Amino acid sequence: MNESAIPLAERLRPKNLDEVIGQVHLVGSNGVIRKLLKTGFIPSMILWGPPGCGKTTLAYLLSTLTNSIFEPKSAVTTGLDDIRKVIKEAKERLEVSGQRTILFIDEIHRFNKAQQDSLLPHVERGTVIFIGATTENPSFEVISPLLSRCRVFVLNALTEKELNSIIDISLKEIKKTIQEDARFFLLQIANGDARQLITILEIAGTLQVGKKPLSIADIEEASQRKMLQYDTKGDEHYNTISAFIKSMRASDVDAALYYLARMVAAGEDPLFIARRMIVFASEDIGMAQPTALVVANDVFGACHQIGYPECQENLAHGVVYLALAKKDRRTYEAYMEALNDVKTYGNLPLPKNILNAPTKLMKDLGYGKGYDKYSTESHLPEKIKGKKYYKR
Secondary structure, eight states: GGGGGGGHHHTOOOOOOOGOSSOHHHSSSOOOOHHHHHHHHHOOOOEEOOOSHHHHHHHHHHHHHHTOOOEEEEETTTOHHHHHHHHHHHHHHHHHHHOOEEEEEGGGGGHHHHHHHHTTTHHHTTTTTEEEEEEOHHHHHHHHHHTTTEEEEEOOOOHHHHHHHHHHHHHHHHHHOOOHHHHHHHHHHHHTTTHHHHHHHHHHHHHOOOSBBOOHHHHHHHTTOOOOOOOOTTHHHHHHHHHHHHHHHHTTTTHHHHHHHHHTTTOOOOOHHHHHHHHHHHIIIGGTTTHHHHHHHHHHHHHHHHHHTTTHHHHHHHHHHHHHHHOOOHHHHHHHHHHHHHHOOHHHHHHHHGGGOHHHHHHHHTTTTTTTTTTOOSOGGGGTTTTOOOOO
16 A cells, blocks of 8 residues: 555554653553553553543554554444454454454443443453543443443643644654744644644645645645634733633623633633633622532533533533623622731731630630620621621
C-alpha cells in the first residue's frame, strides 16, 4: 500500500512506549503499564480519558509488544454476533498456538448491560484480554461485574507542551512549517484531541500549495472553523468573562448565553466558566434562591465528568438558571463588611460568656459564665457589639 494513502494519524502511531507522548504515569520509566509489560502479564482493563489522548494507541501497542492478535471494535457498530465470532476465534487460537487475543472495544460505555454481560465469562476465563476505552466515568457506565474484573487506568488530557510536540512531528512528516499564530489557533480548536489536531494538519498540508508556512487561513479552511479573537490569557479572556457575569447579574439571559457561546467556541476551559458560576451563585443570588449554589456545583461536576463537547449543554442549562434567578447580594456584602472589620481591628477579645470552660481555672476566669444558648444579645466582641452586617 502506498504510504501516502495511509492517514497521517496512523503513520505517526508510536511503535514502542518510548515514542508515546504523554501518559508518563502509565508508560514512563516507572509507569505501571511499562512495569506490567516487563512481567509479561497484561490484565483486562478499562482506559478512561478524554478524546484523542491515546487510548487506542496504547491498546494497539499492548497487542504489538505482547505479540497478541489485536481485534479492534467500536461499541457503536458492534453487536453480540461480532463479539461471539471474535471469542470463538480467540479460543481456537489460544488452544492451537497459545497466542493471546486483545479484544479492544472503543466507547465501551455505549454497550448496553446485555452486551457487557456477554463479555464476563470470557474475561473471567482469560479467553481474551479485554481492553475497553471510554470518555465516560466507568463507575457509572460499566457494569460492576465487568469493572471488578478489569484494572481501570486513567489517561490525562495532553498538555500544551505535549500537543506542540505532536504538531512538530506531524509537520516534519508532511514537510511543512506553521506560523505561530496558526499554531496557537490549532491548539485552541483541537481542545486537547491529538487525533483531531493531526487530521487538521494533514488536511491543511494537503490543501496548501507551495512551501509557505501554514497560516490561520489554512487551518481555518482545513477545520472549517473561524478563529475568534480570544486569548485565554489576554484581555479578551477577562473582558468576555466580565461581560458574561454582568449579563447574568442583570438577568439578561440572551446576552449571558451569547458570551458563554463565545467562550466555548474559543476553547475556554469549561471548569473555569463553571467555577465563576459557582462564585456567582453565592455572590449575586445568595439567599434569594439558595438552590442556585446546588445547580452551579452540579454544572461544575458535569463539566468535570464529561468535558467538551457535551458539557456545553450543562453550562447553558446552568447559565439560564442563574440568569433568571432572583438576585440578592446581601450575604456577599455582609461578609465583606465583616472581613473589613477583621482587617481593621485584628483579633478582638472574644466574649467570655461564649467560650468553653473545660477546666476549673477557665471557669474561675469567667469562661462560659452567664451563657444562654437562646440569648438574643449580640455575640460579637465588645468593641463592635451590636453591629449589623446582614441587612434583613
